[in-house]
Amino acid sequence: MIRSDFREGLRGGFPIMLAASPFGALFGALAVDNGFSIADAVFMSATVYAGASQMVGIELFGSNVQPWLVVLSVFAVNFRHVLYSASLAKHIRHFSFGQKLIAFFLLVDPQYAETEQRGERGLPVTFAWYAGFGLVIYVPWIINTLIGAIFGQLIGDPKAIGLDVLLPIYFLGLVMSFRTRDRFLPIVAVSAVASVAAMHFVGSPWHVSIGALAGIVLAACLPPKRPAVEVHAVEQEA
Amino acid sequence: MDAQHLDLLYLIVAAAVAxxxxxxxxxxxxxxxxxxxxxxxxxxxxxxxxxxxxLVAPAFVYGGMDVAAAMLVAFVIGLRFSTLRMLLVGWITVMMIRHLIM
Structure with a gap:
């Protein structure tokens, strides 16, 4: 049971690991480019384990920004995880304290999305499944950082081999997987417009916090729906 | 280990804690x-x-025509198929645009 759950987690996380791998390598290469040693880059991937914020971190470190400001920016980019862990509470309440500590550490975007989806589909969210899914992304993330840091120059231009398009499409797929939820369209529309406007007027990485907040505030302001019969369409995804 | 490098390690640990x-x-x-x-x-x-x-909308608007086209194709694929197929077809689309058209 435990072993089959773990294996199911490994299988589920595998395509995400593939999609994230180029970014781990890219981070390693860019980190070395910004004055990190190979060990620093690997250390950051192993401890922070949050791709976008790691990119922001090395970028700001490379331009000699005050350390407290670097940490604050990392915190801001990762602020969405507060919402993830709040939203996940109902699915992982049965984990032991130690399991929760590990689960929170592994709580990256796809881990959140898949756990939430699994819980909503009524499938059991066991620690074995969660750990399998998380580790198959976490461990290669570190290895890819190492590879990227060593062979940084070889990656050269990720656009030439089309790697840059993978992450937006991956996130698009995640957004679409939530399309059966209440008020999906207005929320997505408002967040889309707000994030594009924030990107234009404020700049990255604030488009994430500002855009997300716009959609969330809209959801909170709309009149509460009738106690809906929760019918969650079963995803066709394997 | 020099002081500057130690500062970087503190910075990484602080970022990890945050x-x-x-x-x-x-x-x-x-x-x-x-x-x-x-x-x-x-x-x-x-x-x-x-x-x-x-994470999607700004990439679509500011990512360039090729990325936007690949995302549109992936969107259509995503209405029926898995994320992995979206990635594959989107990637093929962007590579075809970049190497055959642009």
Whole structure:
């Protein structure tokens, strides 16, 4: 049971690991480019384990920004995880304290999305499944950082081999997987417009916090729906 | 180990701690609240789509015509098929545009 759950987690996380791998390598290469040693880059991937914020971190470190400001920016980019862990509470309440500590550490975007989806589909969210899914992304993330840091120059231009398009499409797929939820369209529309406007007027990485907040505030302001019969369409995804 | 490098290690550890705080903070907050008000619940329910949209929309608008085209094709694929197929078809699309058309 435990072993089959773990294996199911490994299988589920595998395509995400593939999609994230180029970014781990890219981070390693860019980190070395910004004055990190190979060990620093690997250390950051192993401890922070949050791709976008790691990119922001090395970028700001490379331009000699005050350390407290670097940490604050990392915190801001990762602020969405507060919402993830709040939203996940109902699915992982049965984990032991130690399991929760590990689960929170592994709580990256796809881990959140898949756990939430699994819980909503009524499938059991066991620690074995969660750990399998998380580790198959976490461990290669570190290895890819190492590879990227060593062979940084070889990656050269990720656009030439089309790697840059993978992450937006991956996130698009995640957004679409939530399309059966209440008020999906207005929320997505408002967040889309707000994030594009924030990107234009404020700049990255604030488009994430500002855009997300716009959609969330809209959801909170709309009149509460009738106690809906929760019918969650079963995803066709394997 | 020189002082400057030690500073970098402190910085990475501080960033890791800040990140970890965001990852358990929401859980602690939400389990302290005994009853979740309906508005908070709707707000939490909106979180994933709202956050993930901010990673998609700007890429679509500012990523260039090739990326936008690949995302459109992937969107159509995504109405029927898995994320992995979206990635594959989107990637093929962008490579064809870049190497055959542009």
């Amino acid at each position: 990140t970890y705080v965001t990852r358990f903070g929401g859980y602690v907050l939400i389990t302290q609240l005994k009853n979740i008000p309906p508005r908070i619940e709707s707000a939490l329910n909106a979180v994933p789509a709202a956050v993930l949209t901010t």
